[in-house]
Amino acid sequence: MKLLVTGATGFLGRHVVVEALRRGHHVRAMVRPDTSEDALPWRPTAGLTFVRADLRSPRGLREAVRGVDAVLHLAAAKTGDFYTQFRGTVNATENLLNAMADESIRRLVQVSSFSVYDYEKLRCGSTLTEDSQLIDIYADRDAYAITKLLQEQLAREFAEEHGGLVTILRPGVIYGRGNSWTARLGVQWGHRWIRIGANAPLPLIYVEHCAEAVVLAAEKPASIGQTINLVDDDQPTQRRYMRALAAHAPERPTIIPINWSCMRLLARLAILTNNLLFGGRARLPGILIPARLHARCKPLRYDNQRMKSLLAIQPRYDLQTALARCFTTPESVVTPLADGHTVDKEVQDACASPI
């Protein structure tokens, strides 16, 4: 297949590019106009081309999507104020989908996020599935959650209005080299790690598994029209995962545990105080806003049955091995090839770079 990957130079995107190449696809990686070639995470290789465009502007997007079989849309803004994230996620997706409609490109794999779920509505200990309730666009959640929800809505409209063949993937916490901490553990404050809760399972997915799921979603017709949560089988508790991270930390951190119920109570008190004293207008840190605290640290279970049945994915690494790959030198790690695929040396080189 000819695949266009947006957000190709991002944490997940660079792995998706490699995985798509490994599986024998032709990849058109979208990079921003001013990105230096030296800064690209891949070496030149057969099957890999680049297209320079910025999704926040429609300029050049029709050419970027022209002739591809599917678009793997990973690009999103994760930082900045609401307006910045709206432009980088919602407007960017709108521009991309308009270009796809103009060029009659129908296949879209949209990478969304677990952040779109309404965690406050879920009971502690219940199981979060693809059918769990979503937030509404005025929920007291951060800009990332709201803009990802709006992005999903655009993808669904693309399916309805333009006959788009859309798969929405919602990865849990994607971890990998250089990105192993998650806000679901609590707060990092220098070498002090404040752990909120202890026994909540973490919806982790190792970045290589996630990349494989994204490419498989494009390959499998069964995924069309589906929304699929992406989480690994191995879902460690906060305590277990933090211990594993601490073991790899250059300086042994001081772990300060806070009980989940205490934290929940504290957040309620903070909101009450804010409402009473400041009319609800005071800016509070995310962990003191109940909707955001629940989204981060509420003890829930996570189901991956749909991922397994529709994508037939078999994660390559258990948690321990995946973490070992996160903390070893890049050169010492070579991704094994998928069965039945042959990959030439150039792709192998391209694979070795970002991992």
Next chain:
Amino acid sequence: MSATLTTAVIGTGAISQEHLDFLSRERVSHIVGVCDLSRASARYAASRFPDARAFTNHHEMLDTLRPDVVHVLTPPQTHAAICRDCLEAGAHVFVEKPVALTYEDFQKLWTTAERYDRRLIEDHNYRFNTPVQTLEQLVAEGQLGEIREVEVRMALALHRGNRYNDPHLSHPSHQLPAGVIHEFLPHLAYLALRFLPRVDRVVAAWRNESGNPAFQYDDLDALVFSSNIHARLRFSCHTQPDCFTVTLRGTEGWAQADLFHPCVQTSWTREAGPFSPLLNQMLGGAVLLSAGVANLRRKILQETPYEGMHRLLRMTYECLHRGEEPPITFDDMDRTSRLIDSLLDEANRL
């Protein structure tokens, strides 16, 4: 105030948040439509109002809704054409600054507004911030004596990572006659003009100190002479920290208004005679301390420096309801537009 006017908004960029917040909170009119080239943006903004419809074409919105008032919040290059369309469609227009890119374009717009008997109001929001109003009161009361010097100073680190200096996507302000500074120039001009009876001569030094090709200019130092008063308009991308101040110096004392962190410092000859300087310092310290506490509270309560815009909008809608002249008059806009033209005039450049 009864909500008899209908309002539509064109443009949903960053500044629209302030307009939409005002319109949703104050209920001075009935919001009927939001227009943006992006359907997603228009729909999201419109979804805040129960009866607002989203449009991607302002002609279609004007024809369909026939709003009484339109807020034009699009990039400055588009203001003249969109404002003209709105006025011709019978709507009063509240437009973000600058109302037009040239004085000539402003004149044409004003002629259109008069022809259709509609109001045209440029956003001079900082004039209505409390610190500037305090300055005006001090001047009116004669506390500073005769004003001889005015300085309006703005420092913004636009070269640092932000939407004005995005290496991947050019900001619309880069295409303006004075580049990014043009976005802020009306603020400097209308604030200085509040204290200048007329403009006799203008001298402007425009520079691009960083050499950043995206920025036409990143530094302005201009002097405006008016009989026995002169004003300095200063914009810098290089001096830090970010600031926005208006300083008045008179024959009896001086006062400085800080607009980003609201506070007015003053110093004048008091009855304490030779102890005046000491008294001024002690009182100044108390003012700063109290402003620090007040601004901490503002920060916690997420208050923005746009309090003046909300005040201006409230007053504007009251005037529109009563059929009176809005708080920003023809003279205000005319002088501001002319001063900007003079600052950009090659003949006035150093």
